[in-house]
Structures are given as C-alpha cells and as structure tokens.
Amino acid sequence: MSSGSTMRRVSLRNIAAHKVRLFLTVLAVVLGTAFVSGSMMFTNALSSTFDEAISSSLDGVDVVVSPGENIDGIPVxxxxxxxxxxxxxxxxxxxxxxIVLATEDAKAIQTGSGTSSLGIFYDPAEAVGMPYQLGEGELPEGTEEVLINDSAVEEYGIGIGDTLLVVDSGGRYTVTITGTTTLEEEAASMGGIRLAMSEEAYTERYLDGETVPTVIISATEGTDPQALVDALSTDLGPDYQIETGEALVEEITGVIRDALSFVQYFLVAFGLIALLVGTFIIANTFSMIVAQRMREFALLRALGVSRPQLTTSVVFEAIVVGLFGSALGVLGGMGLVAAISAVLNNLGMPMGSSLGLTPAAVITALVLGTIVTVISAWAPARRAGQVKPVEAMRAIESTTVRSMAGRTITGGIILVLGIILAIAGAALEDSSTTTRAIMVGFGALFVIVGTFFFSPALSIPVVGGLGRILGAPFGAVGRLASTNSRRNPRRTATTAFALTLGIALVTAIGMLSATMKEAVSDLMEEQVSADYVLTGPSGGSITLPREAAGDVAALDSVSEVSTVGANLVDIDGQSSFVGGPQSMSFTADGNIGELIVAEGVEGTLDLTESGFIASKPFAESAGWELGGTYPLNAAGQPIGEVELVGVYDENMVLGNFMVSEASFADTPLEGRTIPQLILANVAEGVDPEQARADIEDAVAEYIVVKVQSSTEYAGETVQIINTMMNILYALLALAVIVAIIGIINTLALNVIERRQEIGMLRAVGTGRGQVRTMITLESVQIAIYGALVGMLIGLGLGWAFVTVMSGEGLDAPATVPWGQLALMLLGAAVVGVIAALWPAHKAAKTPPLEAIAD
Incomplete structure (x- = not known):
C-alpha cells in the first residue's frame, strides 16, 4: 500500500468515481484559464491580421522617404x-x-465600421506596392472625377456615372464616378469606400502645391533597396527620414505589437481576476471533498498509508484536475477567439484565419491553471494527511467561533491596516499621485486579504440576521435555512467571498464611472457658457469643415462664435500636448472669454488679434509673464512672436494655453489648423430654438456637423464614459459568473455531504418543496451576504481611488451609484435563486430511507 503508484491509482479512480465533483471543480479552472489563454490568442490573431495587411500594402515598396522633424513636407x-x-x-x-460621402440629395452614405477615403490612382505600370487595377469605365480627369473600389459598388449600390457629395475638413464638393478599381481578394475584403483621383488632381485639391507628405519608391532592376537608401540619404541630407520598405514594415508592426500588448495585458488582467475568484472556489471545493472523504482517508491510514502519502495523493488529484481544466480552458479560449472573429467578420472587420494559437498562450494557461489548483488544494491536502484513523471515523463538524479566534484576530489586524493605508493614501494631498495610488493599492490588497480571514466571524451575525429576515415568511423552513447557513461559517464565508471580490470590483468601477460623469456634467455647467456646441463626426475620421464657423458667424441670430482647434505649433518650446511625432497646441479665434467661464482672469481672453492666453500654473512653470512676448515655432523653426495677453486659473476646457488663430497669419501654418469644435452664443433677444434652427440650416450642406446644446454635448461625453465602463462591466461579469458557479458548486457538495440529514428531514414529513425552499434560502443568504460585503469594500476603495485621482483632473466629489447598488443587491438575490436550482432539485429528490441507511 506504501507504493506511490498504488496511491496514484487510488487518486485516479477516486476522480473518475465522483464525476459531479470533478465537473464542478474543473469548471472553475476552465473559466479562468479560457479567458487568460483566449486573451493572449486574440491579441496574437489581431497582431497577425495587422501584420498581414501592412506587409501586403507595402509589398513591392523598396524605399520610403518621409520628412524629418525639422520640415513639414517633401518639396515638389x-x-x-x-x-x-x-x-x-x-x-x-x-x-x-x-472623407464623408453623401448622395446628391445630401443623404450621408453610412459605411458602418468601414471608412471612406480618397487617394491617388496610379496605372499599374507606374504603381509602387500593391497596384489597383482599372476595372470597368474610364480613368478620371480633374478634381471632380474619381474611381471607386468595386466592392463598394456592390455593397452600397453606387455605380459608374453617379454623382456624390464629398465632405472633408475643407468643405464639400461633388464628384462623378467614371470607373471602378479592383484589388486582390484578400485586400478587397476590407470594408468601406475608397475613391481615387489622378495625382495631379489630388495635389491640386489636397496639397499645398509646394510639398508632399511621403513618397514610396521602387528601385530599378538590380538595385539593392539598402543601396538606394544610402544613396538618397547622402544626396538629400539629414532632413529626411529614408528607410527600406522592409524596415518600415518591421517598424510599424513593432509599434502595433506594442499597442496591442496593452490590450493583451488589460484582458489578461481580467482573466487573472476570474482565476483569483476561481482560487477560492477550488479551495472551497477541495476542503469540502476532503471533509466528505475523512472516513476514506482514515481507512487508508489504518491500512498503513503514511501522512505524506495521503497529502501527496490529494495534491496529485489537484494536478490532474488543474491540467485537465487548463487544457479545456485552452480549447475554450480558442472557441472565444473563433466566436469574436466570426462577429468581427460579419461586422466588416475581417480578422483573417489565424486563431493566434501559440506555445506561449497554451503553456501560460496550463501552468497558471495547474499552479492555482495545486495552491488551492494545498491546505485541504495537508488536513487530509493529518487525519488520525480513530478520530476521522466520527463525522462531526467541529467548526466553532473559538476555533476561528486566531484567524479572526489576524484578519482584523490586516483589515484595519488596509483601511489605514487606504485612508492615508487618500488624505495625503501633499504627496505625489503615484505615491498615494501605491498606498491605496496596498491598502486594497490588505483589505481584501483581511476580509477573507475576518469574514467567517462576520458571517455568523450577518448571515444569521439575513436568514431571520428572509426566512420569516417561510416559518420553520426559513429558521432551519438560517441555522444551516450559520452552522459552517468558514464554508459560508469562503463561498460568498468569490462573489464579494467580483461585486467589490464592480462597485469601485461604478463609483469611478458615476464620479466621472458627475465631473463632466459639472465641467460643462460651470466652465462652458456657450449656448451651442458644433462638432464633427464622432468617429473622428474627418474634422469640422473650416468654412462652417464663418457661415455660423454670419447669422444675425448668433453673437459670439469661436472655433477651437489644434495646430502644429509651440511657444518657446512649450506645447499643449504631443500629437504624433510633432508638438501641437490648442488654438481659438474670437473672444473665447464670452463662451468659456474662467476664474481669476488677468488681462483678456479675447483672441481676435494675435496673442495667446495661458493658465497661471502653466505660465509660471514656463517662466511666462503677462504682457511678455515669446517665440512662436513650427516644426522647431521660429515663425514669429506672440504676446501673452491673458492668464486664468486652471481650467479644463481652456487647457494649459491657447494661441489665437490670427497669430498664424502670413506664416506656413496659416489655414493648417485642425478644427475640433465651434462654440456659439445666441444673440440677445433671439429665441434659442430659432437660433438653433438657423445654425442647423447654415451647416446643413456640410452634412457632418452636429449642433448640440452644452447639456447635450455633455450627455454625449457621458455616453462615451458609459460605453467604456460597460466594457469593463462585461469583463468583470466573468468574475461574477465564476462566483455564481462557486455558489452552485458549494451547494451541490453541501447537499451530497448532508444527504443523511436531508433524508431524515424527508422521513419526518418535510416535503420536497420545503427542501427546495430551504436550499434556495441558504443560497440567497450567502449571495446577499457576499454582495453586501463586496459593496462595502468597493465603496471604500472606490472613494479612496477617486480622491487620489482628484489630483489628476477628476475634480468632483466621490459619487455613490445608489441605483446601481440597489440593482446589484437585487441581482445577488436572483443569483442566489438561480444558483440553487440544481442543488435544490437534487436535494428534493433525496430518497429518505436510502439516505438514512448511508
């Protein structure tokens, strides 16, 4: 019996003999590992799709020449x-x-997830890279004739000879379709509309006639691309960035991989949260299984099996379950990626055929799942090894409050320490945001760990109270359910804790979301006095047409109008923000002070003339003084000087500083501003609704301009926040689902353990319906207890994080999402009912005589 191989056979037969236990334990492992492996495979598949697209688009490109940091473009x-x-x-x-396209009667052509663009058509004999072939029709001539990709003809019903309206940042104009272009099938599968005109026409319409943005080159036969790069670098000098097409592919794909790595880390983090929740479930499951097998372990000990052998056998079972569950998790991850790919393909965003299956994704999931399972099973395995043959023959639950004294005291100390750290992090306003965030992070960790240890003691009065309240309408069955829930506080607390973790995270994010939305509403209410805000397409594919502001300003029903935008400019080396490789700064025209509410203004906020305004803290850090004149630079080169005409207290809408549009007159940046939004006030004595109608009529021909009140604009921003948070909630739902499975798991094993007790109840006259009610009430009590504790943790930690973030611009008091909390509490009760369906049904079918005889 001392043979290791014999004990392994016993372990394997035990696993096979208890299929329900195996299924429930494996399921927790599967869910966590499926998300971890699926996240890694999804980002690999996404990266592979981008790599293929970039590689094919630059196939045949030998050299790429781009302007360096000191020049705006390549001279003609x-x-x-x-x-x-x-x-x-x-x-x-x-x-x-x-661009945005519309029919002749100004109805926008909706491309869904696809985009609309206009490029240059080159004859295949002159084309560099992936050539477009002329399909049907004729080549375009001039700026009002274009070709269209043949896939768009079929998808959007656009044909040769049709006239379309083209709307871009410069305004709108009409074009006629003269023919179609075709591409290889792989590239043509990309959705959207691609128009193309001749190089001469494109240069006239969209370029300044003096420079071009980038050129791609194919070398003559026998010329090495790198040799051409070297020759061009020597001839053109250091102002240009010159590299081979192959090097550019590597560079772009590297950037994409770096960007996608964030997505992977983000998704894997939620997978690990699910796995963490699953840890408690697995530990609970093994604890119950070990408790139910005490007689079996005692018999093995009596037959000569040593303590280490028993411990090893339980750990071996955990390894088998971990490997099996993790392997299924990898398959589940593949299924997730396949499902996501199918959805994206149907939405016009082809993912390619790759599932992103890599050795790293498989090995990570297998190792993580197995390690988590073994760690979870370690404590129960040690208890199994400590069984004494005679004592273990008695099936007695000995969990008492006194036996939990050490655990409760330890948990209380850790919990208090975590609370102190979290409060200190929130209160130390003079410390850096990073330091405060780290303190709150450690506080959160200690609070969660402390709650885990302290929860069994807390569950005794709380679950008992909940049981009495919930069980009151059900009489003796309700009282019995309350007693059962309190009888094993360790099990109750561990079962509830999985749900506690998920609810705590949801609550904290809910508080952050509510606070952000409140901050946005307050910001618009307090800092934007403009009656109407005009914006461009929400996707940001094109900016506001520049002429729209002039058309609005010409209205008699409108008084002040200002266009807020951005330009490639800096003042004395300082910029509002970094946009790509070059610095960008906010710009405005008109009297912005009539449209934005700013406190502590000195000087003027009127940007009608040349000059700029800045926040007092930023001006002080930059060494600027009111009335001072400072160099205005473009691409690192001086183009003039501007005066600081006004300063203001910190303001989220105005930002660090704004330059007047008039400052760019007679400079290379004139007319190069990218409009972001237009602010407008209604003229005195004019009905606001009439003014809105006038504004809408004035910009109707631009198709893409949206007119909103400041309240509506704030609501749209709030909707963006809701969308972001809904993604987080969807991912956190995984942890909650795992927690629900944990409750089902515990209840099912509890029913197996209490088979004799339930049989006795049935024998003395308890009906099947009453047994189902009892198990359901126990489940609801556990779920509500877990939700309540999770809400308290989430609210506390959410408040601490929101307070810390107030130093990063989230200037709003922490907002409690009461409605969401009420829904979560109701949801927890529903979860309890759903989780109890199968265990309650199983308990109700217990045969009284057979159960008593067991």
Whole structure:
C-alpha cells in the first residue's frame, strides 16, 4: 500500500468515481484559464491580421522617404529630382484623405465600421506596392472625377456615372464616378469606400502645391533597396527620414505589437481576476471533498498509508484536475477567439484565419491553471494527511467561533491596516499621485486579504440576521435555512467571498464611472457658457469643415462664435500636448472669454488679434509673464512672436494655453489648423430654438456637423464614459459568473455531504418543496451576504481611488451609484435563486430511507 503508484491509482479512480465533483471543480479552472489563454490568442490573431495587411500594402515598396522633424513636407522639386534618378523605377505620392460621402440629395452614405477615403490612382505600370487595377469605365480627369473600389459598388449600390457629395475638413464638393478599381481578394475584403483621383488632381485639391507628405519608391532592376537608401540619404541630407520598405514594415508592426500588448495585458488582467475568484472556489471545493472523504482517508491510514502519502495523493488529484481544466480552458479560449472573429467578420472587420494559437498562450494557461489548483488544494491536502484513523471515523463538524479566534484576530489586524493605508493614501494631498495610488493599492490588497480571514466571524451575525429576515415568511423552513447557513461559517464565508471580490470590483468601477460623469456634467455647467456646441463626426475620421464657423458667424441670430482647434505649433518650446511625432497646441479665434467661464482672469481672453492666453500654473512653470512676448515655432523653426495677453486659473476646457488663430497669419501654418469644435452664443433677444434652427440650416450642406446644446454635448461625453465602463462591466461579469458557479458548486457538495440529514428531514414529513425552499434560502443568504460585503469594500476603495485621482483632473466629489447598488443587491438575490436550482432539485429528490441507511 506504501507504493506511490498504488496511491496514484487510488487518486485516479477516486476522480473518475465522483464525476459531479470533478465537473464542478474543473469548471472553475476552465473559466479562468479560457479567458487568460483566449486573451493572449486574440491579441496574437489581431497582431497577425495587422501584420498581414501592412506587409501586403507595402509589398513591392523598396524605399520610403518621409520628412524629418525639422520640415513639414517633401518639396515638389525634390520629388521630381528623385523621380528622375537612374536607380528609381517608379515613385508614388503616399497620401490619403478621410472623407464623408453623401448622395446628391445630401443623404450621408453610412459605411458602418468601414471608412471612406480618397487617394491617388496610379496605372499599374507606374504603381509602387500593391497596384489597383482599372476595372470597368474610364480613368478620371480633374478634381471632380474619381474611381471607386468595386466592392463598394456592390455593397452600397453606387455605380459608374453617379454623382456624390464629398465632405472633408475643407468643405464639400461633388464628384462623378467614371470607373471602378479592383484589388486582390484578400485586400478587397476590407470594408468601406475608397475613391481615387489622378495625382495631379489630388495635389491640386489636397496639397499645398509646394510639398508632399511621403513618397514610396521602387528601385530599378538590380538595385539593392539598402543601396538606394544610402544613396538618397547622402544626396538629400539629414532632413529626411529614408528607410527600406522592409524596415518600415518591421517598424510599424513593432509599434502595433506594442499597442496591442496593452490590450493583451488589460484582458489578461481580467482573466487573472476570474482565476483569483476561481482560487477560492477550488479551495472551497477541495476542503469540502476532503471533509466528505475523512472516513476514506482514515481507512487508508489504518491500512498503513503514511501522512505524506495521503497529502501527496490529494495534491496529485489537484494536478490532474488543474491540467485537465487548463487544457479545456485552452480549447475554450480558442472557441472565444473563433466566436469574436466570426462577429468581427460579419461586422466588416475581417480578422483573417489565424486563431493566434501559440506555445506561449497554451503553456501560460496550463501552468497558471495547474499552479492555482495545486495552491488551492494545498491546505485541504495537508488536513487530509493529518487525519488520525480513530478520530476521522466520527463525522462531526467541529467548526466553532473559538476555533476561528486566531484567524479572526489576524484578519482584523490586516483589515484595519488596509483601511489605514487606504485612508492615508487618500488624505495625503501633499504627496505625489503615484505615491498615494501605491498606498491605496496596498491598502486594497490588505483589505481584501483581511476580509477573507475576518469574514467567517462576520458571517455568523450577518448571515444569521439575513436568514431571520428572509426566512420569516417561510416559518420553520426559513429558521432551519438560517441555522444551516450559520452552522459552517468558514464554508459560508469562503463561498460568498468569490462573489464579494467580483461585486467589490464592480462597485469601485461604478463609483469611478458615476464620479466621472458627475465631473463632466459639472465641467460643462460651470466652465462652458456657450449656448451651442458644433462638432464633427464622432468617429473622428474627418474634422469640422473650416468654412462652417464663418457661415455660423454670419447669422444675425448668433453673437459670439469661436472655433477651437489644434495646430502644429509651440511657444518657446512649450506645447499643449504631443500629437504624433510633432508638438501641437490648442488654438481659438474670437473672444473665447464670452463662451468659456474662467476664474481669476488677468488681462483678456479675447483672441481676435494675435496673442495667446495661458493658465497661471502653466505660465509660471514656463517662466511666462503677462504682457511678455515669446517665440512662436513650427516644426522647431521660429515663425514669429506672440504676446501673452491673458492668464486664468486652471481650467479644463481652456487647457494649459491657447494661441489665437490670427497669430498664424502670413506664416506656413496659416489655414493648417485642425478644427475640433465651434462654440456659439445666441444673440440677445433671439429665441434659442430659432437660433438653433438657423445654425442647423447654415451647416446643413456640410452634412457632418452636429449642433448640440452644452447639456447635450455633455450627455454625449457621458455616453462615451458609459460605453467604456460597460466594457469593463462585461469583463468583470466573468468574475461574477465564476462566483455564481462557486455558489452552485458549494451547494451541490453541501447537499451530497448532508444527504443523511436531508433524508431524515424527508422521513419526518418535510416535503420536497420545503427542501427546495430551504436550499434556495441558504443560497440567497450567502449571495446577499457576499454582495453586501463586496459593496462595502468597493465603496471604500472606490472613494479612496477617486480622491487620489482628484489630483489628476477628476475634480468632483466621490459619487455613490445608489441605483446601481440597489440593482446589484437585487441581482445577488436572483443569483442566489438561480444558483440553487440544481442543488435544490437534487436535494428534493433525496430518497429518505436510502439516505438514512448511508
């Protein structure tokens, strides 16, 4: 019997003999590992899709020439010089413009998840990279004739000869479709509409006539791409960024992988949360299984099995369950990726055929799932090894309050320490945000760990009280359910704790969401006095048409109008924010002070003339003084000087500083501002609704301009926050689902353990319906207890994090989402009922005589 192989056979037969136990334990492992492996596989598949698209789009491109940091574009003369070189076969301008399309009667063409763009068509003999072929029709001539991709013809019902309205940041104009373009099947599967015109027409319509953004080159036969790069670098000098197409592919795919790694970490984090919740479930399951098998372990000990052998056998069972569950989790992850890919394909966002299955995704899931399962089973395995043959023959539950004294005291100390850390992190306003966030983070960890240890003692009065309240309408059955829930506080607390973790996270995020929405509403109410806000497409594919502001300003029903935008400019080396490789700063025109509410204003906020305004803290840090004149730079080169005409207290809408649009007159940046929004006030004595109608009529021809009141604009921002938070809630739902399975798991094993007791109740006249009610009430009590504790933890930690974030611009008091809390409490009760369905049904079917005889 001392043989290790014999004990392994016993363990394997035990696992096979208790299929329900196996299924319930494995399920918790599967859910956690499926999400971890699925997250890794999804980002791998996404990366592979992007890699393929980039590689195919740059296939045949030998060299790419782009402007460096010190120049805005490649001069047309330089482009022609490159084109005339003996070692250059073909040169194409690499440029594309995001647009919105509409029919002749100004009805926008909806492309769903696809995009609309306008680029340059090159004859295949002159094309560099992936060439478009002319399908049907004729080549376009001039700025009002274009080709359209053939897939759009079929999808959107647009044909040769049709006239379309094109809306871009410069305004709108009409074009006629003269023909179609075709691509290879793989590339053509991308959704959306792609128009193309000749190089000459595109240059006239969208470029300044002096420079182009980027050129792609194919080398002549026999010329090495790297040799061409070296030759061009020598001839053109250091102002240009010149690299091979292959190097650019590696560079872009590297950037995409880095960007997608965040997505992977984000998703894996939620998978680990689910796995953490599953840890408590697995530990609870093994604890119950070990408790139910005490007689079996005692018999093995009596037959000569040593303590280490018993412990090892339980750990071996955990390894088998962990490996099996993790392997199923990998398959589940593949299923998740396949499902997501199918959905994205149907939405016009093809993912390719790759499922992203890599050794790393498989090994990580297998190792994580197995380690978590073994750790969860370690304490129960040690208890199994400590069984004494004679004592274990008695099936007595000995859990008492006194036996939990050490655990309760330890938990209380850790819990208090966590609360102190969290409060200190929130209260130390003079410390850095990072330091405060770390303190709150450690406080959160200690609170969660402390709650886990302290929860059994807390559950005795709380669950007992809940049991009496919930069980009151059910008489003796309700009182019995209350007694049963209190009888094993360790089990009750551990079962509830899985739900506690999930609810705590949901509550904390709910508080953050509510506070952010409140902050946005307060911000718009307190800092935006404009009657109407005009914005462009929500997707950001194109900006506001520049002429729209002039049309609005010309209305008699409107007084002040200002366009807020951004331009590639800095003042004395300082910029409002970094946009891509170059610095960008906010711009405005008109008297912005009439449209934005700012406190502590000194000087003026009127940006009608040349000048700029800045917040007092930023001006002080930059060394700027009111009335001082400072250099205005574009791409690192001076283009003029501007005066600081006004300063104000910190203001979220105005930002660090704003430059007047008039400052760019007669400079290379004139007309280069990217409009973000237009603010407008209603003229005195004019009905606001009439003014709105006038504004809507004035911008109707631009199709893409949306007119909203400041309240409506704030509501749209709140909706964006809701969308972001809903994604988080959807991911956290995984942890809650795992917690629900934990309750089902515990109840099912509890029913097996209490088979004799339930049989006795049935024998003395308890009906099946009453047994079902008893088990359901126990489940509801556990679920509500877990939810209440989770809400308290979530509210506390949510308050601490929101308070810390107030130093990062979230200037609003922590808001409690009472409605959400009420729904979660109701949801917890429903969860309890649902979780009890199968265990209650199983308990009700217990045969009285057989159960008593067991």
């Amino acid at each position: 003369e330089t482009v022609e010089e490159i084109r005339a070189r003996d070692d250059v076969a073909n040169l194409n301008i690499d440029a594309s413009q995001s």
